[in-house]
Amino acid sequence: MIDLYSWPTPNGHKVHILLEELGLSYRVHGVNIGTGEQFKPEFLRISPNNKIPALVDPDGPGGESITLFESGAMLIYLAEKTGRFLPASGAARYTTLQWLMWQMGGLGPMLGQAHHFRIYAPEKIDYAVGRYTNEAKRLYGVMDARLANCAYLAGDDYTIADMAAFPWCRSANNQGVDWADYPHAERWFDAIAARPAVQRGVAVLAEQRKPLLDDQARQNLFGAAQYQQR
Template sequence: MIDVYSWPTPNGHKIHIMLEECGLAYRAIPVDIGAGDQFKPEFLAISPNNKIPAIVDADGPDGKPISLFESGAILLYLAGKAGQFLGNTVREKYETLQWLMFQMGGVGPMLGQAHHFRIYAPTKIDYAVDRYSNEAKRLYGVLDKQLSKTAYLAGDHYTIADIATFPWTRSFANQGIDWADFPHAKRWFDEISQRPAVERGVKVLADLRKPLNDANAKDILFGQQQYAKK
């Protein structure tokens, strides 16, 4: 049994979807990031960067429990454990890894900033809104170009690169994206949306999430509590 410490965010959904796709037994343990659960000592013990998701697998590689944080590392671990979604050859593996790194280094951080400055920032900063909205469009352009040539990001097979990227594109409207400008990415998005495991994965913990309009929750997520010594 794998314990998944998570919340219904794009990074959390990556792992929920992967577990559903692999058919691995798991238990989702909510970490309410708006309430500050991510700063509790028991969570920091497995996720020292105070970010979700994190996992504890009672049946680790050597038969002993293993804990992991960082969604990309968790996806790689689960792909290895299940023997799925990482490509069937060495070439396919590295093609998958480059697109996974693209998500981790570009799509997640930049779209996260677009969300923040377009939706959550207490003061509208035109420069920041323009910068990250334009970067979001650039990144969708990269996805669209690739997906004009291949069925999935790393080629003809669905991989952890798609599983990592898809949840971030579910908030396309908040990122200032018009799907009409990215038809190949939209085709990919629609196909993945209809996968049964994806439909199940995005529902995990979803009933617990509330609109982020509480001042205390915003302070926990974006204010000084983030920077206090833990």
């Protein structure tokens, strides 16, 4: 059985969704990033970058146990392990990986910054709010243009690229984005949101997440706690 160390954030949801889509047996361990559990030595042994999610699969390549962090790597691993949601070869494989990398290198980080400066930053910095809100809108525009010509990001088939991007789009309003401006992306979002496995995936650990109300949580997520050498 796979052990998953996670929290109900977009990066956690990616892997929750894929595991539910695949129907694999897994045991989830909540890592409360608001209370600083990501800095515990036992978690750092699994995820040295102190970020969720991370997994341990005792039945890895060659029957040996494998430990993974970084959500994109985990999506590729699980897709290849099962032969689903990532084409095995050819142009379709690289198209899927291309859009996965677009999410990992662009959509996720930029929407994360939009969230931070619009919602969580202790002071409103107009330049930062404008910079990242505009970048969020640009990225939704890239996605909308792509989805004007195909059902899913990689083409006609639903893949790990869609599972990676979808959770980041669940808070479009917080990013300053109006779905009405992106009708093709909205159609894509609604289709994925209706999938039962996706609904199960975003429900994983959801009842444990609380609003970030106290200074210690902010320190653990955005402040000095992040930068201590361990």
